[in-house]
Amino acid sequence: MLSSASKLTIRAILRGGTTSARCAAVFTTTTTTTTTTTRLSSACLTLPAMHKSSFTRAGTRISAEDSLRIKHLEYRNQPTPTLPSGAATTSSSQAQGLPTTTAATTTAAGAAAGAVCHTPIAFPKNESQAARTNRDDAPTSNFKGFSASFPCMEKEAERRAAGGPEPMYDRVVSGYEVYHHKTPFQLYHGGVLPEFNIAYETWGTLNASKSNAILLHTGLSASSHAKSQAKNTNPGWWEAFIGPGCAIDTNKFFVMCTNVLGSCYGSTGPSCINPTTGEAYATHFPILTVQDMVRAQFHLLDHMGIQKLYASVGSSLGGMQSLTAAALHPSRVGKVVSISAAAMSHPLSIAMRHVQRRVLMADPHWNGGQYYKGIFPHFGMKVAREIGTISYRSGPEWEERFGRQRANPESSPNFCPDFLIETYLDHQGELFCLKYDPNSLLYISKAMDLFDLGQGFESLDAAFHRIDMPALVLGVESDILFPEWQQRQVANKLRTTGNQSVVYYQLDSIYGHDTFLIDVNSVGKAVKGHLENE
Structure with missing residues (x-):
């Protein structure tokens, strides 16, 4: 499959010469450098003689006369119901300002053209005629509705009544070192931290x-x-x-990993105590940017006496930080690696994170962020993670893993997790929700939305111009959160602003955004080659 494929959907109303019947057709066109494929996804049974029309978009010309493959898939004309004499009527065509016809005229015109649109009744394939008759003749006057139960919601209600589950994010990680910054730290959007900690580990x-x-x-x-x-x-x-011999070889390199400012795993964040008030910061914590996170990290490097990094490496938000480190301190970064990141967040990724925040904040136990002495907003956090998981993986992977299988095909359908994909999301949400601070999710996800590499510089190009060291950029075809076109944009911007040592790889993986966590072979080899190439 060619990686540069782009899809174009054209919706056309096809009209016959003498008939007033209209049938909608939807075409999906896949255009590559070598081929153009057009498929018809819906049309009427037959069409009257068509005009020699064509549709043009972005340089792609599709001949309706040559390309249509008529299939009996969708019918748009429906007989108009007979109304009592004198009743006022307004057809959908009139409402849309389109020419109108009577049902009889439409039928006659359709017959003259060899087509009458209708909606066939779809019976189950293996249902016998007797079963259909028995089903259709079954009395319905005594039907009172199904008896519905929602065990998943009942379980959540029981948890809330018991005071909610106990979070454990303060016990998830251990064995890290802590750098304590004792002086006030000014943040980009005007807030000030009186002091801060950065948790880190080394290998x-x-x-x-x-x-x-x-x-x-x-x-x-x-x-x-x-x-x-x-x-x-x-x-x-x-x-x-x-590790030894791995992508980042600890026989050659000293590796440091920090927990970002705003998190809950040892670095200062909303769950930490504000030394000024003696209470948790909660939502009084100042708004953060990626640039703030990186500036804090360089205070740690100063503390350790490291004047220049051999390399700055990161994926996702980490890739944003890696590019920022190279732009803020080009003389202190020897090489840069950015995996599945971007120069700035685009609207789709902002929208996904916005919905996560909204569903979390809608949990009544979030309580404006003041939940540390109350009930943990378990349900909001769980659903927020489920939404995030949708953006981290890909449809092709889930088609391969789950398809349309139900967890229990013998049971009646219900509104709790039913399909395997639903049970997977439910499990992922439950697994994560107690291990991370909800307010940290709000602050760090907002920092990702606000990210613009050009922030603090004259322009985006000016920021890229400063990144003049050897750079590796990796993108993944199936990534919907940070699409591969954003990785190409980063690589192209680096080249056009003067960087002569840029390597870009596009990975054909089905694991979406999480490829950087899963594909050790492809990602690992690319990183190792870049780091060890002199």
């Missing part, structure tokens, strides 16, 4: 010249625990990518 050995350090930036909800280590032997979120 490998820092050489005498401190020139082999790689800073690994995390995604939205990740901790500093990217790899198991002596103080925490649990597998990390990038376990297979870090």
